[in-house]
Every structure is written in structure tokens, then in C-alpha cells.
């Protein structure tokens with residue numbers, strides 16, 4: 001079969017040599033910094049040692065909240081210090097820019113057009129195998145503490161969990177995405193989540209444990225976790241835009257400061273959890289993966305919030321892994337939400353997740369590609385932007401991230417960021433068309449012509 005290259009070859013580098021060099025580079029990156037191992041390392045070879053696997057999802061967390069803005073320090077220095085004990089995935093991409101699709105990918109290893117949760121409010125079907133189900137089938141105690149209604153059991157996220165705490169404290173709304181919110185309680189802040197997590201760790205005692213802990217502090221309203229100032233909602237910003245307030249950009253800056261105030265509070269709650277996990281690590285092999293489901297826009301492309309775009313501040317999110325099996329260091333190979341369940345299972349000596357995800361602790365091809373999408377909300381709507389213009393959101397949008405950057409679009413039009421002279425937009429449109437067909441239930445193997453299939457293979461989408 002003729003394989004049409006998606007990107008023209010570098011004229012002065014033999015592709016096979018370049019690939020080999022890339023694998024060697026990945027090995028070097030995974031070798032780490034040579035730092036000594038932290039509290040999560042093995043202290044003995046005791047055969048009685050337990051295994052504890054912890055997935056922590058930080059809702060709405062921007063990468064620069066952890067890493068620090070260009071002009072400043074991290075808003076989460078304690079968490080950053082813990083991250084440095086492990087492997088930081090510098091190019092982790094969320095499967096979507098909103099909560100439910102990404103969390104469904106974190107649980108199943110499938111992309112949103114495959115598991116079908118392509119927007120908030122859809123239910124993850126029981127036919128898909130989840131991370132928790134595999135742990136449960138392998139004699140792990142499984143527990144989750146989640147902090148907001150979008151990941152409530154109503155949406156299928158309890159699958160495989162022996163105990164699933166989705167009782168929330170803060171009353172906001174009686175209805176969300178067409179579903180009834182029990183007693184109107186929509187979310188819980190991090191101090192309670194950490195307390196409940198610590199209790200659950202004791203309650204589900206046993207030699208093997210898997211936990212998912214989810215934190216919502218960074219999501220609007222901004223300043224609610226910090227509590228010391230008046231909170232700000234996105235609607236407060238939109239009201240000022242509609243009123244023609246010339247100072248609205250300064251107000252957005254203030255909004256972002258409130259968001260970072262919440263991050264400082266969350267930082268302490270995460271530190272409380274990490275400290276407990278580290279204290280147990282002399283008797284339990286402890287593998288922790290921390291990841292965000294999407295970021296948040298504070299004026300990028302004149303947009304606010306999340307879910308409406310696929311900007312870098314929304315999909316390029318923090319991710320790090322602390323494990324006695326992984327040397328501290330950083331990796332710049334593109335990875336994504338679908339890699340998370342595969343990696344955690346591999347660290348536990350297990351498998352069983354389908355899809356394209358890979359164990360990120362193993363050498364990865366630096367030229368690999370990761371994929372994601374954004375769907376419209378329940379119906380097309382007009383987003384009000386900071387410049388006062390309305391932006392119609394009525395189409396699916398996809399992205400893929402590779403060594404050369406990020407490409408976004410759909411089967412009609414695509415754009416590569418940063419601009420690349422070796423970009424083959426036609427192949428990207430074909431790829432995104434396949435995603436749409438998959439989302440509508442058509443099998444990819446029969447729905448594409450040979451040329452498109454070759455393009456998909458070149459991108460690593462089919463094998």
C-alpha cells in the first residue's frame with residue numbers, strides 16, 4: 001500500500017536515523033536528573049509490601065499554575081516540590097477542554113469519539129472497560145472521592161469502584177446538563193476532599209489499593225477556596241463586557257489572581273495528602289499520577305473559561321508521576337489522557353485497557369502523536385468574548401499534538417500552531433473526518449479509503 005507522508009521529510013536527515021536518535025533522546029530524558037529517590041521509593045524488599053495506586057485529577061488546572069507564569073513563581077510550590085520527586089510529563093495533552101470527555105478518557109484509555117462522552121452531560125457506557133474495573137478484578141480495593149457533579153455516578157464514573165464518594169457540600173444549582181443535582185449540592189472544596197481521601201485510605205485497608213481523588217478548587221467561582229476576598233464568577237466578567245466596561249481586561253487579571261489564590265489553598269491540601277502517602281511508603285509501594293482534565297482561559301484569544309476552544313492553555317496541562325519504579329526527571333514526548341490508565345496498570349504489572357494509550361514510563365517515540373477534541377455544548381451557542389464580539393460555536397473541533405506542535409480543526413478546515421511549512425492539511429482533514437465518523441458509530445476500518453488509512457497509520461492512529 002502506498003503510504004503518503006503527512007509531513008515532508010527533513011531533507012538532510014535520514015528518517016530512520018532521525019527516528020533512532022529520537023528514541024535515544026527519549027531514553028536520555030527518561031533517565032532523569034540523577035536526583036536521589038524520594039519518600040515514595042522502596043525502603044526494603046519485604047515480600048509483605050503492599051501496592052497503592054493513586055490517580056489525582058485537578059479540575060481546571062492550567063500548566064503555568066504549577067510551573068509558574070513566565071514572569072513569576074509557581075502558585076503551588078509545595079505540589080511542585082512533590083512533582084520534582086517524580087517524572088514530569090512536560091507535553092501532556094488533555095483529551096478535551098472540558099471535564100467529562102477527558103475524565104472518561106482517563107478512565108478508559110479511549111478518545112472521546114471512541115467512548116462517546118464527547119461533551120459534558122453524556123453518560124459513560126457500561127460496556128467500556130475502566131481502570132477501576134481492572135483493578136477491582138485483580139483484587140484491589142477501589143475507592144474514589146470526587147468533588148463535583150460532572151463526575152457524579154449519574155454520568156457513569158462510579159464503574160469499578162467499591163466505594164464512590166460523590167456527596168457534595170456547596171449548593172449551587174438544582175440541574176446541570178439536563179440531570180438533577182441531588183439537593184442542589186454541586187461541589188466540595190479541597191480541605192474536605194483531602195480529609196475524605198485520608199479516611200478512605202484507612203477504610204479500604206488491604207495489600208492492594210487503587211484510589212481516584214478529584215479536586216475542584218480551581219474551577220469557578222474564583223476565590224471560593226481562599227475565602228478571604230469576594231469571589232468572582234465568569235458571569236461577573238460577561239456582565240462587564242456587555243456593559244462596555246473599558247476596564248474589563250484589568251478585571252480579568254484580578255479574576256486570574258483569585259484563581260491563583262485558590263491554587264495556593266489547594267496546594268496545602270495536596271501537600272497534606274502527599275505527606276500521608278509518603279509516610280506510608282516505607283510499607284506500601286505507592287504510585288501516584290497527578291493530571292489536569294483541562295485548563296482555563298483568562299483572555300487568550302479573547303476567551304474565558306473552558307470547553308469552547310482548544311487553545312494551549314486549555315489542553316496542554318500539568319501531569320506528573322511519582323513512583324518507586326520511575327526515576328525523577330522530565331519528558332517532552334507528547335502524551336495524553338489515554339496514556340494514563342495504561343501507565344498506572346503497567347506500574348502495577350497489569351494491562352487490559354484498549355486503545356492507543358502507552359506506558360509513559362517506557363521509552364516512547366518522540367514523534368508520536370496524541371489526539372483530542374472539543375464538541376459544541378448541547379446545541380450551538382454564541383460565545384461572548386472579551387473584545388465584545390460574539391463567536392459562534394457550532395462545530396466539532398479536533399486536535400493532534402506531535403513533535404512539531406499542535407494542529408486543530410475538522411474535516412473542513414485545519415490550522416497548525418505554530419505555522420509549519422511541512423504541514424499537510426489535507427491529511428489532517430482526512431484524519432479529523434475519521435474521528436467524526438467514529439463518533440457517529442461508523443467503524444473506521446471499513447469507512448476509509450486506502451489513502452486515508454495510510455495517513456492514519458502514519459500518524460499512529462491505526463496499526
Ligand SMILES: [Zn+2]
Nearest residue numbers: 059060099293
Ligand atoms: Zn473540569
